[in-house]
Amino acid sequence: MAGRVAVVGAGMTRFVRRAQETGKELAWEASREALASCELTLDRVDAVCLTSGPDAFDGVHMKGEYLSDGAGAFGKPFIRTYVGGGSGVFTAIQAYYTVASGMADVVLAVAEEKMSSTQPHPQGAFLTIFDNLLERPLGPNLLWIFALEMNRYMHAYGLDKRDIATVAVKNKRNAADHPAALLGQADITVEDVLASETLAWPVQRLDVSPISDGAVALVVASEDAARAITDRPVWIQGVGWNLDTAYWTNRDLVFPEYVANAARSAYAMAGVTEPRKQIHVAEPYDPFDYKELHHLEGLLLFDKGKAPEAARDGVLNRDGDLPSCPSGGLLGVGNPIAAAGLMKVAELFWQLRGEAGARQVPGTPERGVAQAWGDLMQVGTVVVMGRDGGPPVTASRISPTAVPGRALSDEEFRGAVGAVEDAVGAEYAWDAGVAVGRFLDGLEAGMIFGRQCRRCERVLVPPRMFCERCFRPTDAWVQVETTGVVQTFSICHVRWDMEPLDPPEIPAVISIDGSDGGFLHKLGEVAVDEVAIGMAVEAVWKPEAERTGSILDIAYFRPRRADASAGEEGPS
Amino acid sequence: MIEKIARPDEIRRIDGDLPVRHRYTPGVAGEIFFTALRDRSVVLGSRCEACRYTYVPARLFCERCFAELAPDVEVGPGGELVSFTIAFVDVDGEPLEEPQTFGLMRLDGADAVLLHRVLDPADEEPLEVGERVEVVLRPKSERTGSILDIEGFRVVE
Numbered sequence: 001m002a003g004r005v006a007v008v009g010a011g012m013t014r015f016v017r018r019a020q021e022t023g024k025e026l027a028w029e030a031s032r033e034a035l036a037s038c039e040l041t042l043d044r045v046d047a048v049c050l051t052s053g054p055d056a057f058d059g060v061h062m063k064g065e066y067l068s069d070g071a072g073a074f075g076k077p078f079i080r081t082y083v084g085g086g087s088g089v090f091t092a093i094q095a096y097y098t099v100a101s102g103m104a105d106v107v108l109a110v111a112e113e114k115m116s117s118t119q120p121h122p123q124g125a126f127l128t129i130f131d132n133l134l135e136r137p138l139g140p141n142l143l144w145i146f147a148l149e150m151n152r153y154m155h156a157y158g159l160d161k162r163d164i165a166t167v168a169v170k171n172k173r174n175a176a177d178h179p180a181a182l183l184g185q186a187d188i189t190v191e192d193v194l195a196s197e198t199l200a201w202p203v204q205r206l207d208v209s210p211i212s213d214g215a216v217a218l219v220v221a222s223e224d225a226a227r228a229i230t231d232r233p234v235w236i237q238g239v240g241w242n243l244d245t246a247y248w249t250n251r252d253l254v255f256p257e258y259v260a261n262a263a264r265s266a267y268a269m270a271g272v273t274e275p276r277k278q279i280h281v282a283e284p285y286d287p288f289d290y291k292e293l294h295h296l297e298g299l300l301l302f303d304k305g306k307a308p309e310a311a312r313d314g315v316l317n318r319d320g321d322l323p324s325c326p327s328g329g330l331l332g333v334g335n336p337i338a339a340a341g342l343m344k345v346a347e348l349f350w351q352l353r354g355e356a357g358a359r360q361v362p363g364t365p366e367r368g369v370a371q372a373w374g375d376l377m378q379v380g381t382v383v384v385m386g387r388d389g390g391p392p393v394t395a396s397r398i399s400p401t402a403v404p405g406r407a408l409s410d411e412e413f414r415g416a417v418g419a420v421e422d423a424v425g426a427e428y429a430w431d432a433g434v435a436v437g438r439f440l441d442g443l444e445a446g447m448i449f450g451r452q453c454r455r456c457e458r459v460l461v462p463p464r465m466f467c468e469r470c471f472r473p474t475d476a477w478v479q480v481e482t483t484g485v486v487q488t489f490s491i492c493h494v495r496w497d498m499e500p501l502d503p504p505e506i507p508a509v510i511s512i513d514g515s516d517g518g519f520l521h522k523l524g525e526v527a528v529d530e531v532a533i534g535m536a537v538e539a540v541w542k543p544e545a546e547r548t549g550s551i552l553d554i555a556y557f558r559p560r561r562a563d564a565s566a567g568e569e570g571p572s
Numbered sequence: 573m574i575e576k577i578a579r580p581d582e583i584r585r586i587d588g589d590l591p592v593r594h595r596y597t598p599g600v601a602g603e604i605f606f607t608a609l610r611d612r613s614v615v616l617g618s619r620c621e622a623c624r625y626t627y628v629p630a631r632l633f634c635e636r637c638f639a640e641l642a643p644d645v646e647v648g649p650g651g652e653l654v655s656f657t658i659a660f661v662d663v664d665g666e667p668l669e670e671p672q673t674f675g676l677m678r679l680d681g682a683d684a685v686l687l688h689r690v691l692d693p694a695d696e697e698p699l700e701v702g703e704r705v706e707v708v709l710r711p712k713s714e715r716t717g718s719i720l721d722i723e724g725f726r727v728v729e
Binding site: 418436 | 583584585586587588589590591592593594595596597598599600601602603605606607610632633635636637638640717718
């Protein structure tokens with residue numbers, strides 16, 4: 001049985017749009033504050049766990065090594081992990097097992113992100129999360145994923161966008177009480193959210209968290225060390241993480257089963273059998289407002305489809321039955337990706353210690369859950385934390401306290417002495433491989449092929465030579481239909497670099513008839529107000545002479561016509 | 573499942589890239605370092621008295637003990653050549669027209685070493701580790717607040 005592990009200190013920088021500090025200077029400010037909060041010096045730290053997002057953000061390859069000095073890793077065991085947006089919470093998990101294994105008594109867990117370095121827009125660093133052959137040619141951007149998932153979620157439960165918008169309002173209002181917040185706004189209303197610019201319907205500007213810079217650090221200790229450091233340790237009672245399939249267009253977009261799996265692991269470890277009674281405060285991951293609701297359901301804190309009405313009825317407010325994102329979350333405090341997740345763990349620490357000041361949830365919260373999400377929207381990371389029972393000790397401090405992190409104006413950012421602008425020459429050639437190569441051969445011939453797995457009785461589209469569930473070779477090629485059903489769609493008004501798209505595009509996830517899968521494509525020959533989930537569609541092929549063995553050999557999908565099989569585009 | 577590719581030119585492939593640039597700003601200590609180099613012709617370091625170590629370029633904090641440091645120690649312009657290499661090929665492995673010499677120099681008063689070019693070593697005796705060198709700055713009118721405001725190191729007799 002592993003020993004108990006506690007969080008004993010935490011610190012963070014202000015989350016800002018363009019930090020004057022370098023990434024390592026931000027990491028140092030947060031780390032120094034975390035150590036100071038529990039009156040430790042760096043020589044007491046045995047090991048350092050760090051996370052930070054894509055190297056392409058900063059143009060610094062091996063960014064972990066670059067950041068190591070600011071994280072206090074000089075001369076110590078050090079490792080950086082990265083699981084996309086799930087990284088911040090995962091770093092707390094990593095610190096947990098580094099201590100629980102007996103390898104270290106005191107660990108510094110540090111999360112840093114500087115997104116302002118990325119030009120022209122941080123989304124550019126994420127374009128390669130999309131499949132090089134099946135998705136990138138369509139020109140997807142990160143908003144598509146969220147918009148497609150949000151639309152599917154709203155459709156499945158008949159949700160009202162107003163209820164979802166209350167999450168953005170709650171979090172930005174909560175953040176008005178957070179001394180490190182970027183987007184706190186005490187007077188924001190649902191009308192403001194609903195009136196904001198539509199980016200990729202149903203996603204509007206104020207549904208989305210802001211690009212940010214910042215860092216957060218925790219001090220994590222073994223039971224003996226924790227008892228010597230503080231009389232108010234907050235225990236890491238349970239941890240869990242879980243991945244869904246990498247084929248996101250084959251996934252259940254309505255319910256995040258991977259988050260539920262991670263939560264079940266963490267609850268089991270923590271001895272939580274009735275999360276709705278035993279969890280008193282939650283910090284679910286909220287890069288978009290609907291995601292907080294999606295994740296509260298994944299965390300098994302609400303029935304499927306029921307979190308939005310809880311938001312509407314005030315249950316999630318700071319003084320509600322289940323305070324959710326009392327920090328202000330990513331929507332309000334900001335979203336320096338890796339750092340934002342660890343901010344949630346720090347908030348639980350402060351809430352459970354009674355140190356959150358104006359953000360403090362009433363009552364005597366004894367246990368909370370923090371969660372983050374990421375990779376290709378497929379990883380869930382969950383931490384359950386709790387304090388010793390009994391009456392809460394009245395906190396003598398309000399945290400976070402000192403909040404450095406100075407924001408530069410755009411003019412200062414452009415004019416900073418010594419600044420360099422460059423690009424890492426990251427060109428590549430991507431081979432189709434066996435399965436996708438044959439799939440593309442099929443498209444060139446006007447056919448769609450899948451691979452059959454006889455064990456789980458699925459026809460896989462996109463095809464793969466092995467079944468990721470059964471972990472055995474797939475058995476046979478199967479020609480499937482060139483028709484399908486719209487699973488979800490978005491109406492997208494911006495490119496990845498936020499330049500406007502006029503007319504808008506209609507990306508959609510289409511399940512292919514005769515298969516158990518589907519893929520991303522675009523819809524055409526349909527008015528934006530006529531598109532609907534569940535609509536039967538058919539592939540419109542490019543003229544045969546123009547096909548090249550590309551996903552673009554299908555020009556688009558259009559509403560299915562009763563009189564004909566799949567259409568062909570006229571010569572252009 | 574491994575198949576032999578007989579005609580590599582027939583493989584379906586796609587050429588891609590990551591269309592991002594980065595704008596790296598030098599931070600709190602870095603801005604002071606580059607401003608001093610450009611305007612006052614001095615190389616600034618930061619001294620940690622507790623660790624008895626002087627960093628160059630100047631830093632905001634000591635990585636050994638986490639103390640906050642002031643970027644206020646002028647080091648050099650003389651120093652010692654700690655090591656050097658002579659490059660005959662560029663990053664793609666193509667031959668350079670003229671070999672280039674790069675060196676690590678410990679400036680007087682510093683503990684950390686600085687990487688830069690070694691200027692015109694070919695005309696002199698072969699370079700030796702441990703030789704005395706000094707910083708050569710570009711003319712003030714040509715400086716931009718860059719590490720290239722230092723033209724390189726020169727061997728001193």
